[in-house]
Amino acid sequence: MHFRKWMPFWRNGVNIIHMLKTHLSTRHLSVVIAIVLFLGIGASGLNDMIIYTPDSARYLARGISVASFEGFLDRTVPEPSHYVFHAPLYSVLLAPSQMLFPASVEAAKGFTFLLSLLLLFLFYLWLLPRAGRLAAMVATLFLALNPLTFIYSTQILSDIPFAACFILFFILAEKLEQDEHRKMSIEWGLVGTAVAVVFLREVGFTLIISATAFFILRKKPKLAATIFFVCLFLYFLWFVRNELVVGALENPPARNTGFFWAHLFTDQRATLVEEIFARIKTNAVVYAGLLGRLVLFPEFVQRAHSLISPDDPLVYAVVVALRFGRAPLILAMAGLSVYGLVVERTNKAFPMFVTVLVCYLGMYLAYPTNDIRYMYPFVPVILRLLAIGGTDLFRRYQKLQSKLWRSATVVFLCLCLVPNAVWMFNAVRNSWMYTISPLAFFEDMEKGKRYPEQFGKPLSLAAAWAARHCDSTKMVASSMKETAFWLGRRPVVEVNENTMDVKLRDYNVRYIVSLVSRIGVNELEAAMGKSSSFNFRPVHREGTVEVIEVTKKNHPHHTLSSETVISHSARKDSVRLEFRRGLEMLKTGKAQEAESLFYRLGSQYGREADIVFNIGIAKEFAGRLDEAEQEYRSFRLLPQAGNQIVRASYHLEVISRIRDAESQANRLEKAARLQIVAINYWELGFRQRALTMLRRSLEADSMFFPSLILHSLYSLEMADTLTSKKFLQRSGSIEPLNGLVQNLYRIFQLTDSLRTARSSAEKNSHRVSVARAYEAMGLREEAIGELLVVLEEDPSNESALRLLAELYEFKQRYAPALKAVTKLLTLHPDDEALIQKRDALLSRW
Numbered sequence: 001m002h003f004r005k006w007m008p009f010w011r012n013g014v015n016i017i018h019m020l021k022t023h024l025s026t027r028h029l030s031v032v033i034a035i036v037l038f039l040g041i042g043a044s045g046l047n048d049m050i051i052y053t054p055d056s057a058r059y060l061a062r063g064i065s066v067a068s069f070e071g072f073l074d075r076t077v078p079e080p081s082h083y084v085f086h087a088p089l090y091s092v093l094l095a096p097s098q099m100l101f102p103a104s105v106e107a108a109k110g111f112t113f114l115l116s117l118l119l120l121f122l123f124y125l126w127l128l129p130r131a132g133r134l135a136a137m138v139a140t141l142f143l144a145l146n147p148l149t150f151i152y153s154t155q156i157l158s159d160i161p162f163a164a165c166f167i168l169f170f171i172l173a174e175k176l177e178q179d180e181h182r183k184m185s186i187e188w189g190l191v192g193t194a195v196a197v198v199f200l201r202e203v204g205f206t207l208i209i210s211a212t213a214f215f216i217l218r219k220k221p222k223l224a225a226t227i228f229f230v231c232l233f234l235y236f237l238w239f240v241r242n243e244l245v246v247g248a249l250e251n252p253p254a255r256n257t258g259f260f261w262a263h264l265f266t267d268q269r270a271t272l273v274e275e276i277f278a279r280i281k282t283n284a285v286v287y288a289g290l291l292g293r294l295v296l297f298p299e300f301v302q303r304a305h306s307l308i309s310p311d312d313p314l315v316y317a318v319v320v321a322l323r324f325g326r327a328p329l330i331l332a333m334a335g336l337s338v339y340g341l342v343v344e345r346t347n348k349a350f351p352m353f354v355t356v357l358v359c360y361l362g363m364y365l366a367y368p369t370n371d372i373r374y375m376y377p378f379v380p381v382i383l384r385l386l387a388i389g390g391t392d393l394f395r396r397y398q399k400l401q402s403k404l405w406r407s408a409t410v411v412f413l414c415l416c417l418v419p420n421a422v423w424m425f426n427a428v429r430n431s432w433m434y435t436i437s438p439l440a441f442f443e444d445m446e447k448g449k450r451y452p453e454q455f456g457k458p459l460s461l462a463a464a465w466a467a468r469h470c471d472s473t474k475m476v477a478s479s480m481k482e483t484a485f486w487l488g489r490r491p492v493v494e495v496n497e498n499t500m501d502v503k504l505r506d507y508n509v510r511y512i513v514s515l516v517s518r519i520g521v522n523e524l525e526a527a528m529g530k531s532s533s534f535n536f537r538p539v540h541r542e543g544t545v546e547v548i549e550v551t552k553k554n555h556p557h558h559t560l561s562s563e564t565v566i567s568h569s570a571r572k573d574s575v576r577l578e579f580r581r582g583l584e585m586l587k588t589g590k591a592q593e594a595e596s597l598f599y600r601l602g603s604q605y606g607r608e609a610d611i612v613f614n615i616g617i618a619k620e621f622a623g624r625l626d627e628a629e630q631e632y633r634s635f636r637l638l639p640q641a642g643n644q645i646v647r648a649s650y651h652l653e654v655i656s657r658i659r660d661a662e663s664q665a666n667r668l669e670k671a672a673r674l675q676i677v678a679i680n681y682w683e684l685g686f687r688q689r690a691l692t693m694l695r696r697s698l699e700a701d702s703m704f705f706p707s708l709i710l711h712s713l714y715s716l717e718m719a720d721t722l723t724s725k726k727f728l729q730r731s732g733s734i735e736p737l738n739g740l741v742q743n744l745y746r747i748f749q750l751t752d753s754l755r756t757a758r759s760s761a762e763k764n765s766h767r768v769s770v771a772r773a774y775e776a777m778g779l780r781e782e783a784i785g786e787l788l789v790v791l792e793e794d795p796s797n798e799s800a801l802r803l804l805a806e807l808y809e810f811k812q813r814y815a816p817a818l819k820a821v822t823k824l825l826t827l828h829p830d831d832e833a834l835i836q837k838r839d840a841l842l843s844r845w
Helices: 002-006 009-021 026-045 055-067 089-100 105-131 133-144 147-153 159-176 183-200 202-217 221-250 256-261 272-291 313-346 350-365 378-396 403-436 438-445 459-469 481-486 500-506 525-530 570-587 591-605 609-621 625-637 642-662 667-684 687-700 705-717 721-734 739-756 760-776 780-793 798-810 814-827 832-842
Strands: 475-478 492-494 509-515 534-542 545-552
Touching (some): 026 105, 055 089, 055 105, 055 481, 089 159, 089 183, 105 133, 105 147, 105 159, 147 403, 183 202, 313 378, 403 438, 459 475, 459 509, 475 481, 525 609, 609 625, 780 798
Parallel strands (some): 475 492
Antiparallel strands (some): 509 545
């Protein structure tokens, strides 16, 4: 009997479904169906446009691998990755859609859209017992018409299933207090839902902790312990797999744990407590401004998604009306929500309800980024409180039940619905037009001064063009991970400003697929301007997506020319050239001229992120550090600005180090700290600025060896051999036996020998020796560059291939390492060590 009581989980699931079904009469079900059909208009959003990158691409990449029974394996990158950055359950849920329609963005969106219908259904059930049929119907209508519901139900994101599980948990918790006959079924439903919440998002642990405390207080310790330990045990297994095993093996550049504990709001010397308090202070300001708008007009704010046409007459009318009606609406909604919260105190699950919300908000206040997306679970919560509060007022006061008050209430609700209804109508229309013809829609909407930018980037068309024109030996790079979904079976090389040059070199990239901003500036403009190895020529355009051809430079200091601009419009081409001119000014140390130019662009075309960032850099280079800090800190208020915040925090850290160096009375200490700043600028690609800092370091202490030898290295990298030799001599006079000094002397000797070498084999031998000298100094990227030059002339050079394989493996670029090992095996097919190395590399796939 005991076995029969506990083990048939499928029967418990049937009982839960039966319990939910008994709540719905035919009349109730027809209301839900009507709302579902109304929301069905949102099917227009089931196109190939992705808003959130790289989150959506990460989810889908894992869903594809799960559908192929490969586990959690991301094959969209050159080196397949087993590490999972997000919670894994949503990717598992996507797998059936990818079995039917492999690597389909539309199928994944369609599945998420179906989950949004479940969300509406559960919300209606949740509200029905407390507010009644009419209030539940109206609240569900408001949820269905909420722009955030439309966005997250038509994107590859975990927000909709997460919110649905959140609501289901509350439904079951409330039902447990009322129905003792089905106690076992409900309890197992609570456990299963709790596990789903945690594995949809780690922040779901706020629900688990709150629920555990609640059930202990309700004298249900067995249920509390089951929920807590089952969730903790399963997540512990996942943590061991993801962080301790896979994370240790692959050492991914971005980790869940690493991102949360990073110092992005304070400098590295600050404590973690100071970092978290800085985040809370910034995020509290952002979320305080968002909470009052979540229900009635979340998308008519500066942080809105660009999905509607701002110049549309209806949209403009709503914007004007909200200028006057926004404050009264927010106050009325806030007052009614507070009243609803007071009424909700009679709910036995109220303590858990409040604790979960407080813990959830507290978790995201301490998170390194902020976004309206994180606030979406509050939309159904606020609607519930509004419905309960409004229903209670009508029940308590007979006067409100008069025909006049009822009519006034209906009119008021219709007016409250107008902003979101207008937004929905405009967004749905734009989605349909984009789906029918992305390019025709872009050409039409670009005629206006402002347009919904999200619909201007048909990435699938540009990526498909690049794939068709790229031979099998070459690769395609992009900052957008989802590009891989339209490259066939070819992975995408993910690039950013700091890694672009080496990745283009090591992965043999032919094309870059990137976005062009509203004003005509490419997102990788700064990185292309800093490149010391490649030329870039735009060759194709689809809306705001640009395909750029990558070729090697004949001269290491060749710069971008005006000929590389692809003609799109005279105004945008002009802005792009001006922007490049500003970047060149920053490179050459003309900070004030660059600042004036970027300010002029900002005044004419708005404070675009790239313009603001370069204004900050110009002020930083000009020595106005306080003003530069203000520009960088503004990025903390941007939604989902992880990359920008990281870039800004790096510059803020450099500014902090400059101040620290300048405050030092000890000349040696000042020289040492300025030398570190020079290294930071070199890593950022500002070479002249790095040399300036080295000179300032040597002004503080002219015999400071690290700055002298670094100046020699940097000058050599910039092909200034005379300056390099001068500083090498000064370094050698201080520490003649230093390994860096000796290796630099060795490099100069080998370079001189290259000029007198009589054969290609002799030249290549010298270059391999130069590479080994670079490796000995820890300059592995420079060593790789030398070896690739050797292999261009002699593809079968064994010494170069062996050293190159070692260097690539050290840098965790396993695909080019495997290529080098495979080439060596063609020379020595029976070499057991090489076979083992190849097999070890292949195991990563």
